[in-house]
Amino acid sequence: MPQNRLKQLLKFLEETPDDDFLNYAIAMEYMGAGDLDKALELLMNLKERNPEYLATYYQLGKILETKSETEKARSIFKRGHELAIKQKENKTAAELQSAINLLDD
Numbered sequence: 001m002p003q004n005r006l007k008q009l010l011k012f013l014e015e016t017p018d019d020d021f022l023n024y025a026i027a028m029e030y031m032g033a034g035d036l037d038k039a040l041e042l043l044m045n046l047k048e049r050n051p052e053y054l055a056t057y058y059q060l061g062k063i064l065e066t067k068s069e070t071e072k073a074r075s076i077f078k079r080g081h082e083l084a085i086k087q088k089e090n091k092t093a094a095e096l097q098s099a100i101n102l103l104d105d
Contacts (some may be wrong), residue, residue, distance in 0.1 A: 005029065020046060020053045028059065036063050054092055056081055061099055074103050 006029045013022045027042035033073040046053060057080025064073035077099045084093035 018049070020050050023049075024053070024055055024059075031059065031063065039063055040067075052083065052087075054078075054080065054087060057063055058096060058099065059093070060094065061096075065099075065103065074100060077090060077103070085091060 006026070006079075009022060009026050009029065012024065014018065016022065023042055023046045027039045027046070030036075030042065031039035042062070043056050043063065047056045047060060050060055053084060056077055061073045061076040061080065064070075077096050081100065082098040084090075084096055099105045
């Protein structure tokens with residue numbers, strides 16, 4: 001993980017700790033570095049704080065799927081799919097439906 005980028009994001013987060021995008025971006029940095037536990041923790045916190053932040057659901061589901069927590073992943077994907085439909089985000093809804101379908105195969 002490029003430490004400079006993570007350090008910069010963490011510095012920004014100190015200034016605006018409730019910034020959803022920054023929290024998401026930091027989780028993606030940890031995920032990219034293979035620290036799934038830290039990414040999972042950050043995404044779960046983000047989902048609890050702002051359940052309407054749609055981007056959280058796909059990534060959260062993928063981490064759970066990777067950790068062999070299939071039922072939890074399916075539940076997250078389904079909740080995200082419902083939210084995407086509500087928000088009229090058709091591409092995201094299709095991606096989440098595809099993730100559900102792959103789990104069901």
